[in-house]
Amino acid sequence: MVKRTSHEFSACPVARPLDAIGDWWSLLIIRDAFEGVTRFGEFQKSLGLAKNILSARLRNLVAHDILELKPCADNSNYNQYVLTEKGRGLFPLLVALRQWGEDYFCTEGEEHVVLVDREKGEPVRRLELRAQDGRLLGPDDTLVSGH
Structure with a gap:
């Protein structure tokens, strides 16, 4: 190998x-x-x-x-x-991968397992990346800095 x-x-x-x-x-x-x-x-x-x-x-x-x-x-x-x-600490990574998989690998209406809030029994909200001031960020809104 x-x-x-x-x-x-x-x-x-x-x-x-x-x-x-x-x-x-x-x-x-x-x-x-x-x-x-x-x-x-x-x-x-x-x-x-x-x-x-x-x-x-x-x-x-x-x-x-x-x-x-x-x-x-x-x-x-x-x-x-x-x-x-x-x-x-890997939990958010798995949630992000799960949500990405739901978006791009599950067809609309297809049955699949869903992550739910244990206390409320409701589906978990989508993960979001936010700036310090609360703005929603996407790939075009960020850059990798050397410091």
Whole structure:
């Protein structure tokens, strides 16, 4: 297998995290972790992923402090994978990816899962990028600065 180039020392904050979450399996593992999946077998069943690939992705997510391995609360001999604070910080990214997927990969009227507010049971509002003064920003309204 060809080793991918590491972005660990890149000045770009978009490139750096790709070493940890830059493949679809990792993002799907993180998605499942947000949905309450914690055990290796549960991830494998949900994703249909070969054990060796799942094991490698889980090790990488643990090494990057996105998931942590803890003993199961039921006192069994099993371990569970739990999102860390850093891992939970990926929630807005997954919501943005979900909303982008709804916009561009789901057809109008097509049934798909929807993210809802647990307390109110209502669909979650769209993510928005806002300026310091509250203005809604799009791609043409921003630039990358060197400082």
